[in-house]
Amino acid sequence: MGPEVFLATEEQVQELLDNISKKTEELKNVAEELHRTGSTSEVEKCIASFNKCYTDFVTKFPNQSVSSLQGRLTYDIFSALPLDDKFWNDGLYFHSKAPWAVDPDVRAGISCVLVLSRIQEEFQLIAQELARAVGWAISHHAHLVEYIAYLQKRYDLLSKKDENGNRLSGVDEERLVPFDCVDGMDLGGLNRRLKIKLVQQELYTRIDEHEVLVKEWSEDIVWLWSMCQPLPNKPHIKQWHDLINRIRGRKVRSDSGVGIDETLEDTVIEAGALDGDEEDASDDLVDEVN
Incomplete structure (x- = not known):
């Protein structure tokens, strides 16, 4: 019995690969469509709106430290932000009054759920x-x-x-x-x-x-x-x-x-094969070896 008994069948593996190929093709088509429709300009509009709101907030509340972002946000800066940047996770930018955004216990719980999900994958x-x-x-x-x-x-x-x-x-x-x-x-x-x-x-x-x-x-x-x-x-x-x-x-x-099979040991010892002393071996065993 081989390890394949415990794993997915060939049909299940093929179905998974087909689904991956199909999803990849869909994402490729979406990316091409976004590129054709000029999605960059749409993102720049959102960035401009963010800069306006951010400037208004800082003007109204100059003593509030609301972001680690220095200067105005540009498309180049935005596209280069790593996924763990505070910009994506700070409650300032989305539904800041919601418990999942501001309550430390809720946010800790979210982190724990994500950790458990990762553990399940492992x-x-x-x-x-x-x-x-x-x-x-x-x-x-x-x-x-x-x-x-x-x-x-x-x-x-x-x-x-x-x-x-x-x-x-x-x-x-x-x-x-x-x-x-x-x-x-x-x-x-x-x-x-x-x-x-x-x-x-x-x-x-x-x-x-x-x-x-x-x-x-x-x-x-x-x-x-x-x-x-x-x-x-x-x-x-x-x-x-x-x-x-x-x-x-x-x-x-x-x-x-x-x-217990001791035939080999007995035969080899009698034939002198272990100690190299073939002169003491019986003639019939020597003939058998030869």
């Missing part, structure tokens, strides 16, 4: 990344387990013996178990069975490391999933719990010695 982003992480952890573990089982099946087939108790010939082995990517690896002259065991042992190491990572993540994953995920996605956490249970079951079998 939670949505976290939810998406969380879904991807969970999907990856589950699918990666499943892939490792499946490939280890695949290698074990090939090893068992290659270990078969004929009716006389002898190992199969190279031709019979290839017919029974066709070559794959593991057989094509250059591992110092090892035969097919030992190549499989070496790769399988490496995969066991990787899956152990992955399971440690999953267990370290688990508490945070469960908490974040309950906090961030939308309601339709919440049941999917069961798949994470199933993964944790499989990991615990494998750990129990490992601790009890069930399912």
Whole structure:
């Protein structure tokens, strides 16, 4: 199972992209229409009206400090004002008697609502990344387990013996178990069975490391999933719990010695492959390696 289980479908993504393209085209048309109708002159009329009102106010109340604006407002100054400038936020310029403009508690409340909105956006982003992480952890573990089982099946087939108790010939082995990517690896002259065991042992190491990572993540994953995920996605956490249970079951079998594959270690030690002492290895194992 991949992370796509937790995310939007292709149809939903395409619908979103279509809506974005449509809205972009609408905004482009509006911008072109405003440009054709000479919107700059309309803005300049508003600026002139603002300057007149501002001058009248300052003339009538010379002791009032009403703005940080120095001199008259021009179109160039207006168009360059940043969005956090007091010009856009000061209650002086719009419905100054309304509570949302002058009451400090109301204005603080507005800021809090905006902060909460931003937090919600961040939670949505976290939810998406969380879904991807969970999907990856589950699918990666499943892939490792499946490939280890695949290698074990090939090893068992290659270990078969004929009716006389002898190992199969190279031709019979290839017919029974066709070559794959593991057989094509250059591992110092090892035969097919030992190549499989070496790769399988490496995969066991990787899956152990992955399971440690999953267990370290688990508490945070469960908490974040309950906090961030939308309601339709919440049941999917069961798949994470199933993964944790499989990991615990494998750990129990490992601790009890069930399912532990020591064939590789025993074979390599007997063949002298770990310490480089091949002279002490038995002849049949040396022949197998060669």
